[in-house]
Amino acid sequence: MSTILIKNANIVNEGKIIQGDVMVEGDRIAEVGGSISVKSADTRVIDADGQFLIPGMIDDQVHFREPGLTHKATIETESKAAIAGGITTFIEMPNTVPQATTIELLEEKFAIAGKTSWANYSFMFGGTNDNLEEILKVDKTKVAGLKLFLGSSTGNMLVDNPKVLEEIFSKTDLLISVHCEDEATIKKNMAEYRKMYGDDIPVEFHPKIRSEEACYLSSSRAIALAKKTGARLHVFHLSTARETELFDKKKPLAEKKITAEVCLHHLWFSEEDYAAKGTRIKWNPAVKTAKDREGLLKALNDGRIDVIATDHAPHTLDEKNNNYVNAPSGGPLVQHALAALFEMYHNGKLSLETIVRKTAHNPAILFEIKDRGFIRKGYKADLVLVDSNSPWTVSRENILYKCGWSPFEGRTFRSRVTHTIVNGCLAYENLKFPNRSKGERIIFDR
Structure with a gap:
């Protein structure tokens, strides 16, 4: 030994x-x-x-692209980059090819990770408008939880049937994690900007298309449904200050039935960065205003936001270099997240105790992970x-992502x-x- x-x-x-x-x-x-x-x-x-x-970070939201999208990333390449960045455990999302929406397909992903992952792992099961029967078969002691896309994103798994949503929320005992953006609002906004610009919409309008209103409408509806049904709800990647008002800072985390996450990019970038970064910082939900960024940071520090994650979602540069309409959303972050959080510590925005709480302790408590997340x-x-x-300076020579x-x-x-x-x-x-x-x-x- x-x-x-x-x-x-x-x-x-x-x-x-x-x-x-x-x-x-x-x-x-x-x-x-x-x-x-x-x-x-x-x-x-x-x-x-x-x-x-510190205890190794537990990243509760990554997209490692395997199976089916391995030209972008694999579980092996991205988990290796993750441990170089201080992330020792990850929870991966279901929008791969094929999508992990059956028990059989989910277990195939577990088998790949069992052979190739450098870091500890679990996977989210994907919900759709028509797989409730499969959702009810998932063993909550073996799987991180259920992921629902309430707004379409990369790999369309949109769940938009209100009756189906209420049935899922009412019947499953899985932790439900949600991507919240209102699809009707986004489509309306996109149509307006396409009328003005065609496919050549300036990327600076991304936060106007995937707007504060779209996020708040969807998040507030999901929270109302969770309160109505008693479901255990975790809202992924908050991107607006307004959404933080929906969450409680008074209860201890173990007593909360509705929790929230923020991702590094929404704490770091703002709409002012689109001019220099372009589609490389195109994410769903969009990076928004500096005021939103400050509101998210405040909510993180006062306890309304419980977890920091990456939403690591790599694409090739050729894909990202397309025009706004055709460039996919998402970017790679696992290797650099902890270094960026420590930079926020140096700048007086986050304490080290808060960083550890939100990246290790709280994910372990929230997902009820056995024997991890603490020293x-x-x-x-x-x-x-x-x-x-x-x-040290980030350069092509020291980047470990496959992309x-x-x-x-x-x-x-x-x-x-x-x-x-x-x-x-x-x-x-x-x-x-x-x-x-x-x-x-x-x-x-x-």
Whole structure:
């Protein structure tokens, strides 16, 4: 059994930062303390020298494109990029080809991940207008939850039948995660801009087409339906300040039946960035105003927003370089999310305790993930060391995504991930991958 001793770390965990050591034996955390002694000659000692030790990020929303879209990405390539970025567990979405809307197709994705994933994994089951029977077969102890697209996005899985929606909300005991944008509003807005510009709509109008109104209408309806039916609802990728008013900051997370997530790009970019970044920051929902960005950050800090995710969704540059109408929405983020969040820490926008809470503790609580998301004795050893004073610049040469680009190209971050441990395996160390980690299918305590 391999052992790793991390010495002299600033451990960020459960609302505190303490200096200490962590011993890993096999795939578990064996001890957390002020000063731990080496017990055997073959123990690998890592002197953190004051770096920050955090639980590995749990990214509750990624698109790794396998099966069927592997020219963009694969589970292997993107999970490897994820661990280089400090993400040790991911939950992947169902809009692949074919879509994961039957138990058989879902298990095929689990089989691929079991053979190739560097990080721990689970998958969302996809809901449609006509697969309620399959939804009711899903075992909630084995699957992260149900994903519903209430607005069409990449890979059209739109669920737009109100009777079907109410039946799903009423009958399933799965956690329901939703993409909220009102389709009728988007279609109306798109028609107006196409009348003016044809297919050559300037990308700056993306947040006007996929507007605040479209987001708020859809989110408020989903929340009203969850309250009516008692369903457990998680609203993905809030993009407007107005939507944050729909959520409660008073209850502890474990008592909330309606929760919310924000993605890194909505905390980082604003509509002012379209001029320079173009379709590379075209996401659904759209990046909106600086005021929206500030409202999201405020809600994140006061507890209305519970989770930070990436919505990592790679496309090739050829695809993204199309005109506005034909360029797909989405971009790659898993390798750079934690570095960007630490930049927000440096800028006084987020505390390290909040970053860890929203990227590790809360996803574990919200999805009821067994033995992960915290630095605790007996928990799985998913650990990340971050040097907060080690500047580096994102470039094509150090990007690990299969698509080969990043919306952060040219950006210098002040912090970098130096070590990532997955299930006790030191998989990433100072820009290298010394050992091949084997991600595990996460287990749910439900």
